[in-house]
Amino acid sequence: MSKPLVSAQGECAIEGTTRQPAAPWALAGLALSMLLPSLDTSIANTSLPLLAKAFDAPFQQVQWVVLAYLLAITTLIVGAGRLGDLVGRRRLLLVGIFCFTFASMLCGVSGQLWVLIAARAEQGLGAAIMLALTIASVSEAVPRDRIGRAMGLLGTMSAIGTALGPSLGGVLAAAFGWPAIFLVNVPLGVLAFVLVSRHMPRERTADKPASAGFDPLGTVLLAVALAAYALAMTLGHGKFGALNLALLLAAVAGAALFAYAQTQVAAPLIRLSMLRDGDLSAGLAMSALVSAVMMTTLVVGPFYLSRALGLAPLWAGLVLSSGPCVTALSGVPAGRLVDRLGARRTTVLGLIGIAIGTSLLSLSTLWPLGVAGYIGPIVITTLGYALFQASNNTAMMTGVAQGQRGVVSGMLSLSRNLGLVTGASAMAGIFAWAVGSGDVAHAAPTAVAFGMRTTFGVAAALMVLAIRVSARRRLG
Structure with missing residues (x-):
């Protein structure tokens, strides 16, 4: 019988992998490796009008500056994790x-739009590797009893990068031109490279899988499906039209072919038996739901802040920044709580916090509390999110065999990305349906408030589902 991926006690399934923790500078290198790809997820968004003007191109072409990066990360992150294990x-x-x-340097010196898009795709490849292997490398950088706070720090870096991207991109583009939004990565990337190369310990040969082999066909099929x-x-x-339906059917077909191919090779990209592990599948499902x-x-x-509460864009932006700020500030304290109470218990606490916060957001439209009625529940929701991220990442990565950490980390990041993509589409659809208008930006305040109440009601129901998944994992 093969050894299970995760042991009952959450210990590493490969013996003899205890090592001397690296210096704190190694964790600093990992933190930068999480910050940079997170920053570039959103840094170019506010500069799309400038890029359209600079390259004299329509928006449909310029949007590929963002899409090329996101697609590269989504399609390659699992393969990057597996290759890191090997x-x-x-x-x-x-x-x-x-x-x-x-x-990033190529992006900054691009003279043609297609060159910029190609460079962004290459940047996405590097980002996929960084995102997949940063979390997987935490156990080499810190002692086991500090993994929770390290995961909290990485969650903080991710939140800071995502939240800072649009504003930093706008400031850099306005002050120095659009190339600056990409060139700012160069000195930070060099610093991350130096920190990791000098302070991250080298892995031992015994830590690598005995049956080393890469699955190129599975990697391609998964990339196409994703x-x-x-x-x-x-x-x-x-709008979900014929093209969207055709792409969705292609994704289903690609996923089916990928699943079949994984049963036909000796060293598959993802061993499908891994997904039968209750801890792993539950962790991935909860990550997608929360995202x-x-x-x-x-x-x-x-829309709620501008239409229902009548806030000006500046004030709406400041209110919206409260959530990312809370996540950034609470990441490390949340990680310390994980180290103290244990990952499984704090996972449930985090999910309960998100469920309470989203329920209050749904009900806030019935209370005459204005902005305070929005910020309070958002703070509760984001505190729960910070706790969930630190605890779920810790639970998954400390219970994984050494030779599988890269691919599991890639799957974890993929589940988060797919949750974000699905949430953006599905929740926007629910909100538009509840508002009852195709032009949500000009809908009546009462309609927008009802849309908010409905959409966050659905979100709270999804969190109840996630809590049930977590309870089953703890019992399983």
Whole structure:
């Protein structure tokens, strides 16, 4: 009988992997490796009008500056994690940082739009490697009893990067021109490369899988399926048409072919038996559900604040920044709580916090509390999110065999990305349906308030589902 992926006590399934923790500078290198790809997820969004003007191109072409990056991450992140398990996570992480940094320089000096898009795709490749292997490398950088706070720090870096991206991109583009939004990565990338190369310990040969082998066919099939799904959820500007349906069917077919191919090779990209592990499948499912729910705040919040509460764009932006700020500030304290109480218990606490917060957001439209009625529940929701992220990441990565950490980390990041993509599409659709108008930006305040109440009601129901999944995992 094969050894289970996760032991009952959550211990690493491979013996003899205890090592001397690296210096704190190693964790600093990992933190930068999480910050940079998170920053570039959103840094170019506010500069799309400038890019359209600079390259004299329509928006349909310029939007690929954003899509190329996101698609590269989504389609390649699992393969990057698996390759890291085979060739060494430290070595491949350095390759990813170099690739990301070099591509950032290419983006900044691009003279043609197609060159910029190609460089962004290369940047996405580097980002996929960094995101997959940063979380997987935490156990080499810190002692076991500090993994929770390290995961909390990485969650903080992710939140800071995502929240800071639009504003930093706007400031840099206005002050120095659009190339600056990409060139700012170069010195930070060089610093991350130096920190990781000098301070991250090298892996031992015994830590790598005995049956080393890469699955190129499975990697391609998974990438095609994920690309089709991501495009189906993002193209069409909120309208699900024939093209979206065709892409969704292609994604289903690609997923079926991928699943079949995994049963035919000796060293598959993802062993399907892994998904029968209750801890792993539950962790991935909860990650996707939570990400979809958190996307609701970004989809619905701006319309509610501007239309229902009548806030000016500046004040609406400040209110919206409260959530990311809370996440950034609470990441490390949440990680310390995980180390103290245990990952499984704090996972449930985090989910309960999100459920309470989203329920209050749904009910806030019935109370005459204005902005305070929005900020209070958002704070509760984001505190729960920070606790969930730190605890779920810790539970999954400390219970995984050493030779599988890269691919599991990639699957974890993929579940988060797919949750965000699905949430953006599905929650926007629910909100538009509840508002009852195709032009939500000009809908009546009462209609927008009802849409907010309905959408966050659905979000709270999804969190109840996630709590049930977590309870089953603890019992299983």
